[in-house]
Amino acid sequence: MLKIIFKNLEKSELAREISKERFQVVFDRFPDLSSSKVTITLSMENSPQQAGPDVFSVKFYSQGGRYQNVVLQKSAANLYGALGDLIEHVLDKLNRYADKKRVRERTKGKIVSIRQEMFA
Numbered sequence: 407m408l409k410i411i412f413k414n415l416e417k418s419e420l421a422r423e424i425s426k427e428r429f430q431v432v433f434d435r436f437p438d439l440s441s442s443k444v445t446i447t448l449s450m451e452n453s454p455q456q457a458g459p460d461v462f463s464v465k466f467y468s469q470g471g472r473y474q475n476v477v478l479q480k481s482a483a484n485l486y487g488a489l490g491d492l493i494e495h496v497l498d499k500l501n502r503y504a505d506k507k508r509v510r511e512r513t514k515g516k517i518v519s520i521r522q523e524m525f526a
Contacts, residue, residue, distance in 0.1 A: 413449035442471030464488045466496050
C-alpha cells in the first residue's frame, strides 16, 4: 500500500501521479514491498527569515513486511530531482537490505546443520 503525504507543499495531482509512476519500478523489482505500508512524504523547506532557494525533500518509509523500518530521504533544488535521486538510492538500499537478510539466514542454517552433525 502506497500513501503519499504533502508537507509544506501544495497538493498536486501531477506530483502524486508522477510519484506513483516512479515508485512502480520499485514495487515491480521488490514484490514483497507491496504487502508493506509505504509512505512517501513530499515536502518543501523555505525559510521566511533568511533569503535563499527552496529545498524540496522526498522521504521514503516502509513499515511492516520484509522491508520493515527502511527510511531514506533525499533533497534537491526541485521536487522531481529529489524524487529521481530517492528512487535510485531506494533501489540500492532495498537490494542491500535483502542481501543482508539472505546472508544471515544462510549462515544461521549452516550453524544449525553444524550443530546437528556434532550431536548426531
